[in-house]
Amino acid sequence: MSFMTEVSSLTGRLLVATPALADPNFDRAVVLLLDHDEEGSLGVVLNRPTPVDVADILEGWGDLAGAPGVVFQGGPVSLDSALGVAVVPGDEASAAGSRPRGGGGAGDLVGFRRVHGAIGLVDLEAPPELLSPALGSLRIFAGYSGWGPGQLETELADGAWYVVESEPGDVSSPDPERLWRAVLRRQRSELAMVATYPDDASMN
Template sequence: MCTMTEVSSLTGRLLVATPALADPNFDRAVVLLLDHDEKGSLGVVLNRPTPVDVTDILEGWGRLAGAPGVVFQGGPVSLDSALGVAVIPGDEGTSPGTRKRTPALRDPVGFRRVHGAIGLVDLEAPPELLAPALGSLRIFAGYSGWGPGQLESELEDGAWYVVESEPGDVSSPDPERLWRAVLRRQRSELAMVATYPDDASLN
């Protein structure tokens, strides 16, 4: 049984789909958890770029979006809504290997810190207010959501690996390779999973 502390501690971490995960929505997905408590979980898939340019749907935000400057599919829920996730450079906010915040500068208007240097952007705010502070920005259509206890159940079933996030994960210039890259940097047997073939029958 998870305590409140254990549940909350997953906010800001990555869920990396295991090769055994059968849901096509999350095949080889890397999900950044933006919120995780006893009421449920919410995150965005970091490695599902779409062909749609940010400039086509959000005026003023396209020039702040990191390459590739396209909208990403954050998950199967509310695909008609947009979410902005950004990184403030030079402000990690947490010490390596800990969950404790280190002293940080005041967050800019329209930015709500989620974990370390990573936070949510208010897309209703004027882009020019945030432009000087943001190092990178990703726009997501939709999100990934789990009800109370649902994610914990999936974790028990071995559907996900839980690993630490890095600010660069949000703005990876090569999102299609992010699944392997995140696994490869782990100092454990997970690094070997990065070599798992796309077609399991080839193994």
């Protein structure tokens, strides 16, 4: 049971690729974990914008997508599927535990499933106008990042990822190309120093 508790606790956190991670799919990647338990893990890469506008592939959702209003590549799995991740303002209080009963938090919002705190998944089949008054920001991802049972734990043990707390603003960062450095820089530990790591390791 302690294993379950330990595994479940990573949902909503960020995986930040270490300079040692060799997989080009995840070079300098910042992954938001949307699901993590004994059956495996699922997340989206927050800092891989594509040139494709959201409005070009999902009618009605383009106006809700935060700048840059493009589709992001969430990972190498199921690139032909779309995932919507959003932040609902005012629901941060539920990050630490259960939300008070009643009240119009994200848990009561049709077409939105809370994942962690104010962050959750949007049902892209729902009418956009139903959700638009409540959404603070929205990102659309093509594909996702997935790990089988125990696979992520092995990668963590191998030093491939740093695990850090997420902030609601990470999902909608207006400057996603700099997110890797920004997330590391805000850490109150030696991780802040990793943000200065050169893009070309041979220059170190």
